Amino acid sequence: MSDKFYYDHLRNIDNTLDNNDRLRAFVQIYSSAKINGQHYVHFDGKENLIQIYTPSHKLHYYSSCFLLKQKYTDTPINTVSRQAQQLRRFLDFLEFWNIDLLQVDTFTVVVSFVSYLRLLKSLRATPNRAIEWSLLKQLPLHERAKHFGKVSSIGLNLEGIMVKDRFEDFSYNTISGFVETACNYLVFLKKETHELADIDLTSIPVKQRAITTTISGTTGRKTKVMVTNVHAILSEASFSLPNASSDLIQPLSEEVMTEEDVNNFMSLIPSEDIQTRLLFYILKSFGIRRAEARNLLFVSKNLPKDFYLWDINKAQEWVKNEMECDLSYDNTLKAWVCAVVKREVSNFQSQNKTVRPRLIPNYFSQQELTNLLLEHIKERQLVMEETRQEHDYLFYSTSNNSKGEAITGGTIYARYRSVISGSEKVDFYLRFSPHSFRHFFATHLIRIKRKLIYDVSRWLGHRDEKTTRTIYLHYLPGLDNLPSDNKVGDMAATFKNGGKE
CATH class of the missing domain: 1.10.443.10 (Intergrase catalytic core)
Structure with a gap:
């Protein structure tokens, strides 16, 4: 990245109480900052491997190991491919803010990542043109992000009723998936690497989820596992489900x-x-x-x-x-x-x-x-x-x-x-x-x-x-x-x- 931004600046913006003020501050930075490309995904058809490369065309080792682990735990290749696209966005975010994962509040990081995703275009490069991401000189924000606070988002729906349009290109469920993959990657870094074993993840909210395995499906008892509470993270970022209301x-x-x-x-x-x-x-x-x-x-x-x-x-x-x-x-x-x-x-x-x-x-x-x-x-x-x-x-x-x-x-x-x-x-x-x-x-x-x-x-x-x-x-x-x-x-x-x- 050519413009240097750091975690302290990110934290100060994220601490802003008003959601609109926070987004406006991020828009101002993201729309004017110059970058030296973004990470991109490479698919190796011969080996059936999916890898992530840095803007300077170097293999991003840890993220590629994360994807490799998904493959060898029988995760479908299409799911691994989707996770790769989600993860490269998180890597872009970490690089933009020069984040050292050993020196930050990881909860602040993932909450700010939500705001980042809300401002991005949902465009996705085709596999044979993925390298074009490495040539970008500016973050690909959607038009409503660039004009946030200047143009009304109120309009008529198909039934002729005045409604407020969603601000984001990405849907609530899509952003949930991005955040879940980012948090899973952080867990992977803590458990599977020596260099980043001291990442503090205690501030990231978790919840218990009951899942059905081969054994539990036979016995009728579900296995309980701890997973990231993505809903709590999105709520902390003041990002709610569409049409959420007291009704x-x-x-x-x-x-x-x-x-x-x-x-x-x-x-x-x-x-x-x-x-x-x-x-x-x-x-x-x-x-x-x-x-x-x-x-x-x-x-x-x-x-x-x-x-x-x-x-x-x-x-x-x-x-x-x-x-x-x-x-x-x-x-x-x-x-x-x-x-x-x-x-x-x-x-x-x-x-x-x-x-x-x-x-x-x-x-x-x-x-x-x-x-x-x-x-x-x-x-x-x-x-x-x-x-x-x-x-x-x-x-x-x-x-x-x-x-x-x-x-x-x-x-x-x-x-x-x-x-x-x-x-x-x-x-x-x-x-x-x-x-x-x-x-x-x-x-x-x-x-x-x-x-x-x-x-x-x-x-x-x-x-x-x-x-x-x-x-x-x-x-x-x-x-x-x-x-x-x-x-x-x-x-x-x-x-x-x-x-x-």
Whole structure:
């Protein structure tokens, strides 16, 4: 590539909160940058091999080994050919941004790859002309990408109804395939190469999938394997299924953690890892989204310089009464509340879905949250001094190469997987993700705390009560006599009235 762009620049753009602003920034770079060709696919008919070559006509060794492995695991040649075309796009992307896979957040990389694909033409060179890719001097963007934000995408469909056209040349399913192949390639590099064995893939979301094998087909039992959660990656890139709308919202069908499951998960977190304990305590207690959790602010300039040396009682009083943070203690409610707002600032990796500001009361242990928050603030103060970082985000990175910086989009996934890794219940908790704590919050408040669906909907940040009612249809109170919590029974009403009885 003749123009030099690097991961730090990519990360800064990808951190932009607004999806349109992010795409506009990418369009500006991709449309003006000069390149020295792209990777291309070569098919060797004699050996029946598919290989990928660099723009300078050198064999790209690792990607060709990846394709060779697919062939020798009985993957149909047409599938291998499709994977080759998908993979060369990922290699182009890595080269454009000069990405060193050992020095980056791989989740940021694959999420940004989605935006890259949305802007490209879907043209494909025929096999005998594939080398023409190596001669390109500019990225092949489609016309709507070049004019993004300047021309309306609203038009009439065949029935004469005004609709919004899809922005991309590639379909949602096609881009899903690109991302899946890219992630499989990263796994291959980590497992099969010595040079790249230290790639950190813990931030890439995964899910459990049941597959049928020859043996399982005979026994009737399906084999469960871990695969990349491509849908989560595309969602993080603010790329949704066509015609996605509230009308298509379906009742929650996935398994929901019980309070015992959540408590068992919390017990797996090492007692000395205060930040992770606080992070997941907040997720379960307030039901906020990952993007909302990593955007929580703490005004550090008001923190006393010797706070970490304070007596615990004095420190607790400061945290409850003087601390400026999105988490605050309401003395009328005698409870912690969490303020969630949409901030139009550069921030981590995905568009925050927060529509209206909301305050969420804590219905779990107030003292436990006080203790966790107090210890976290003390640790945060020491880390900020050590690393000389300056920002007001509540949560910070503990990784060696980014210690003290605000956490990124993959951090919460990585910490979840780190907590369950090696535990006896790893298979059970692999069914869930950090988002599962949001479902726990909603179902627990509806079924156990017996909170009004209207209140739960507001606390979740849904656009309307209908959305909440549809998703949690199976969890709405019925004729069954489930336990309720009388001790906090009137907290919602008091809170709704601004603290007035």
